[in-house]
Amino acid sequence: MRGVMTQTESSLCRVFLVDDDLLVLDDLRDLIDWEAEGFILTGTAGNGEQALKRLAQTPADLVLVDIEMPRLNGLAFIRQLRRQDPQVQTLLLTAFSRFDYAREAVSLGVYNYILKHELTAAGLLENLRGMREQGERQRASRYLDEQSRFRQLLFTGDHIDISDVGFSSPHSGIGLVCLRHLPSFHELISFKATEETDHFFAQLQQALQPLRKTAVFLVFLQSVNECWIAVEADPQLASVPYEFCTALRKSLENILAPMGLLVSPVAQDLSELRRLYREMNERQNQLFYFPEQRITLLHECPDAMPYEASDWEIQLAQIDTQASLCQTSTAFLNAIDQARPALPQILLAVKLLLQKLQKRTRISELSEDFSAWKTICTYPALCDFVRRWLPLQPQPQTSRKTDFMIRYLQDHCADENVLDDLSQTLQMNREYLSKLLKKETGMTLAQMLLDLRLQKAMRLLKQKNLKIYEAARQCGFHSSQYFAIVFYKKYHVYPSDVLKEPYV
Incomplete structure (x- = not known):
């Protein structure tokens, strides 16, 4: 089942309370029926430092905060919170009516400034609803802006400077990541309804917010099942950094899961980026053929072959x-x-x-x-x-002679003349043995030998203590180039990719 939030959780607006007075926190909790009004209290804190730590772990949509608190007052807290989460809406509660507080609150983008002794249930609800609507308008604006910049990057003329669409340097490389929800057979057959795109994009942006502190990227939502990321990267890199991909996967594991990730090389210019985008669109269906959650490189998806x-x-x-x-x-x-x-x-x-x-x-x-x-x-x-x-079901039985041939090839697959040696050992013609093996297993001697050699090569490479040419020689391959070709044909990855693994 897709790992999205439940309807109740996703539709409630998350609220966090910050005040050093426990009685005030208790009064706020009891002032309204939060969930009945479309809100949910996700936590409280007694000072600004504590609140920043807790909000880093459990983000909120709205934060109600006292001004006068020990260690870190409300205004200083909001300044730091803006850097931690620019999208959060804030409301100041205070026992003091001071113009300098109100002026600084306005400069920090605080929604409102309310005196505690004037706060009523109706007044609190009015402010909460206003904050929620303002947050939704801002999210919608960011959504449209980011979608527009992504389209500029991939679909408009070559005259665009990538710094104009949000990237820090016109000389940066750009890589693409396509994340797709992998629908189960039950989903495909039952045609389950999906979420609204705007609401889903809000969830997506919230989950990706921590990543924006360490990477510059644009998000493009093709549908609620498919998301594209254009990320700034070092043009010298062969692919989008693995660390970014794993962080991306972890951020979205509760939204798109089960999912597949298709990763492009880093493009040096816009024409290359657009070519990669077209190629990824053509091949993203192949994510079905890899394990879920796997970070798959574009070159691991060969051209589709005819299928009747x-x-x-x-x-x-x-x-x-x-x-x-x-x-x-x-x-x-x-x-x-x-x-x-x-x-x-x-x-x-x-x-x-x-x-x-x-x-x-x-x-x-x-x-x-x-x-x-x-x-x-x-x-x-x-x-x-x-x-x-x-x-x-009953399995087809092989003869003792066929069993012997398979065991012999397994034990001697690295030997250069293994097929001739097998023929001499059994004192039978190679062609006859090959026909017998194919009749019972569907593979000729040469095919069986190649398959066993490749299986052994995969085991050796996964141990990561051999170089590629060493593993190839130990499996009977004398050409590293030929080894790479046949290895890719069987496993759809190159030997070098197995050595890199974390992509696997």
Whole structure:
């Protein structure tokens, strides 16, 4: 289920109270029915320093603050709060009617200045509603401004100076991050209603506010399921910094989750940036084929290959035995992994596969676990689910000779002449052995050897104690270039990406 806030939580305006007088805090709590009026009290503090720390952990929309407090008075507190969270609305409460206080409050952008002895329930509500409306107007204005600047960056003429749209230097590089909510199969089939865009953007901006202290970026909301970030970066970097991507993922994990992140290289100029944006738009559907929450680099998404949806739908619909279910489902999963079609293209085929899988499984073996298909939102999760249920079907048996060949190739996959040695060991022709292996496993000797070598290479690279050429040689590859090509074809990442990992 998507990790958004509940309707009750997201629709209530968050209020924080700051006063060193506990009796005043108690009176404020009891003065109105907060939730019935559309507000929620998220916390209190007895002085400005304490309030800043608590608001850093739990942000609020509105803050009511006393002026005269020990350690950090209300006016000094608001000055620091403005740097910490420029979007928060503030209301000053005081027992003193002083012109200098009122003047400074106006200069700090405080909504109003109220004497405590004059405060009534009606007066408090009037001010709270006014602050909420002012905050909504300001958020709407920022939303339109940021969307406009993003469009300028990507869709207008080449004469634009990037400093004109909010970036600090005209010589900076810019990288793109596309964040997509990964809908579950249940969401796709049931067509669940989504939130209003304006309200969702307000949530998004609130979550991203802490990141703006350390990075310069623009946010563009394509829909409530898709968000784009254009971030300023060092033009010497190959990609958007990993630290920014992980912070971004953490900031939005309760709003877009489960999500996928697609990350571009750092563009040196506007024409390159716009090319990357077009390319990312074409390939973002491939986020389905990676684990959720994974930070995926653009070059890890190859061009989609031809995929005949109707052919697979026919084959899956014609499954009539347990053996054909195993064979066809495995072939289908391999086919879509190779072709990388968009999710809507495979949805009907996946639905047919799940229906056949459930139907061919004995009733006594079914449990509530099968309903977990509703939460599937990525290809790896689909594979895990299907394979978890396929073992309940009879598996094709291999002969002892085939078992021996597979074990021999596993043990000697790094040997240069392993296929000739296997042929001599069994005293059989290589072509005959290859046909036998393909008949029982679907792979020739050469294909099986390559697959086992690549599996071993992945294990070695993940240990991170070998260089790429060393891992390649230990697996029987004498050309690092050829190794990189076949490795990418199998895993859709390059060996160097595995060594970098945190992107994986």
